[in-house]
Amino acid sequence: MNGTIIETKNLTKIYNGKIKAVSDLNLEVKEGEIYGLAGPNGAGKTTTINMLITRISPTGGEAIVGGYDIVKNSLDVRRLIGVVPQDFTADEDLTGRENMMMVSQFYDVPRQKAQENSNTLFKLVDLEEAADRLVRTYSGGMRKRLELILGLVHEPRILFLDEPTLGLDVQTRTQMWNYVKEIQTRLNVTIILTSHYLEEIDELADRVSIIDHGKVLITGSPEELKGSLNGDIVTVTLTDQKSAELMKTMQGIVEVNEVGPNTLRIKVASADESLPKIINFISQHSLSITKLTVQKPTLDEVFLEYTGKTIREAEGGDEARKLAMNMRRARQ
Amino acid sequence: MSGLWPLTVRELKKWVRNPTFFFTGLIQPIFWIALFGSAFDITKFFSGPEGGLAASYILDGAPNYITYIVGGVLTTMGLFTAMFAGTQIILDRSLGPMGRFLSSPIRRSSIVFSKIISSVIRILPQAVILVVAAYLIPNGLKFPHGFTVIDALIMTTAIILIAFIFSSIFSVIATRMTNMQSIFGIVNLVNLPLMFVSYAMFSRQMMANWLGDVAQYNPVSWSAEAIRTVIINGNLTSSQWVQEGRWLGALAALAAGLLLMTYYLVEKEIRD
Known part of the structure; x- marks a missing residue:
């Protein structure tokens, strides 16, 4: 429970030589915890996650994930992490189970084992009945649950959840929270979570880092952060x-x-x-x-206190939007 | 390459499950042979014994035009199907599955090779249907000297090689592109020149000299000629075998080179 599983040292990503998305970022995630990354749009959350999951390479600094360097041993990193990205990744023309079995093969999970996992995982997120239906017939909430399954097929040690409840209704969101808690306790994985919804971080995360302009502003448990006000x-x-x-x-x-x-x-x-x-x-x-x-103070107030988001909006909402758009373009 | 097999199976499942995609693909060859066979048949202007000799001359000895163009239509069909291998890569990127592939430990090249292999597999039933259709239509395909397993193997090899060549080129282009319009633009730009600056539809005797000269360097010509030679001649003479070997050898060398290039370029980068 206490070992460090992810550590970054001065992790930096500069897009096209000029857009500084992440700058000298230092994080330390402990094994078994749910670690939240909060921050406004364009703060560098997704870029940080994408570097840690080896989708993109950093332009400076280093990061160790599960004992492996994200640049030198990217393949080893990919084997031990599970990813639930912001966007849907399941193939609509396949059934939920076919998607799950295909992704299992990516990780060389033996067929027998994959079938056992399939039963457990579909039950875990209450998707058994739809498991053999084509994904194109799924609702948004069902697709998100399937993404959770796809991130867990190979029993990863670390699970990355990038905005897991974005675009879901309130009921489905609460349901997702329960699944995430269930996953952490039953499957014993470390979870890295990014979210716009601070009540989500407050509800789920053991510790949280507030990020803005690609830097960590403060780290602590939600209680500590609220207490710091x-x-x-x-x-x-x-x-x-x-x-x-x-x-x-x-x-x-x-x-x-x-x-x-x-x-x-x-x-x-x-x-x-x-x-x-x-x-x-x-x-x-x-x-x-x-x-x-x-x-009682909420994380929203902590967030406002440290990011000064209201100030930024007042002095340049356009500028922030432009930065976010540039970053999205640079990422493509 | 733990990803190659599951990804290829996925492509084939998607193909079989999409009835429009599946059936149009199978019906298309019949249209091709019927339409091209009638539309471009110049020999209908020839009559009498002298006309017959002239027709035989410009058709490299084929008994009729459909027999002549089967090799060309098979090749062109392979070319067209292969060029669309790239569009699937762009779709995977815009619809999301690419994100899953890229964050898993599979080799980058298995993503692209699964498209290439599945497009080659899709071409094979089309090729069979095309040959059968050509054989069944009136005044259609004739095998003046019979048809052997070796002939069938040579035809299949040529089609597979042409499909490898063009699907690897277009897949690599697609890994570097983000939008569908650009790839359609490139397909539209090159498909007609590739088809008509070759001996696919017309023999060298029918072409302007400069066109005939350029066409001999087009891999589409190599494949069309390789197939045509076995159909028209049946048992090949030793010099015909040498020529056959040259065409298939050139196709194989080109395919191998392009697949190797694809492997290196794709392992280096697939745009996110």
């Missing part, structure tokens, strides 16, 4: 101004602002610990309140 927000609305003034004098709060008539926005280190104190203070001083809400 220094506190939760408790909003209290009291019945009169006098009570509000009294409330402001309470000890042990980080910051307090009046944000509306008799309404205080109280920043505390931890709502779990501070809430009982606030309630005690209210009852001790016989204050009466009309409303009390607690807001």
Whole structure:
């Protein structure tokens, strides 16, 4: 559980000599964990993944995946990783099972073994009934599940999931999350996950790196990152101004602002610990309140804090879009 | 090359499962032989014993025009089918399967060789249907000196080699291209010159001198002539065998060279 399975040192990718997609990126992924990569469009997530899965070669730095160098031993790397790319890769003219058996042959999985795996994997993602139907009859969610199977046929040690729930509805997304958790625990694989949806990273990842402009800005568990924002927000609305003034004098709060008539926005280190104190203070001083809400920071706020995405949008949404388009073109 | 077998099986499954693709491919040879055989038949203007001699002269001794062009039509059909091997590569890239292939440990070349091999396999039933159709139509294909297993082998070899030659050229082009229009453009640009600057439809005697000179370097001519010679002559003389060996040898050398080139270029890079 504790060994390092992926390590990058100053990993760099410059497209066409000028577009710097990934720049001196350092990552360390531990065996058995789900590791999230979050970042805005054009941050370098997919480029990083593509280098680690040896689809493209880096222009600088190095990376070791499962003990193998991604440039010198790319074939060994490919043998021990499974990939679920952003786009669908299954052949529409074949059935789900035929796709699965074909990909098994790519990895020299013996036929008998592949058939056993096929039963297990189709059951794992609830796709047994559709296994022998042509993929062209599948819905988007079914195709995504088939992609999970195709990434797992050879029992990889590491699974790369690039935006696994992009374009899926909310129900299917939650379902996918369950499959991913199931895969991690039952098949004992390390999972690298990229996502636009921060609640997805929050839900699934043991640790996460926030990436922007091709660099890692911060790494930690979702809890640590949220904690790094220094506190939760408790909003209290009291019945009169006098009570509000009294409330402001309470000890042990980080910051307090009046944000509306008799309404205080109280920043505390931890709502779990501070809430009982606030309630005690209210009852001790016989204050009466009309409303009390607690807001814990989400990863979205962490993301905004570190990427300054709102700032970037304000100063140049066009520029960001152009950069993303250039990168997509350079990748082709 | 752990990918070659499963990928070739995949191509063949896709072919058999797509009825339009499958049946049009099988019907097409009948159209070709019937239409080309009637449309380009110049010997209909000749009559009488002298006309017969003239016809025999310009048809290299063939009893009728259909017998003459079977070798050419077989070759052209091989050429056309092979040129489309590349389009499958572009489709795999735009529809997604290429991503799966490239992230797996199979050799890059097995992706392309599976297209080449499957297009060669697709041509064979077409070739059989074409020969049978040519034989059955009125005033059709005649084997003046019989038809042996060796003749059949020589014909098959020539068709397979021509298919290897052109499917490898067009597959390599496709691995370097991202859009379908460009490859169709190239196919359209070269297919008619390849077909008509050759002895596929017309003999050298019927051509302008310069055209006849250029046509002898076209592999389409080599294949057409190799097939035609065994059909028209049956038992070959030793000098005819030497000539036959030259044509097939040149085709084999070219095919081997191109397949080797394909291997090296494709192992180096397939555009993502």
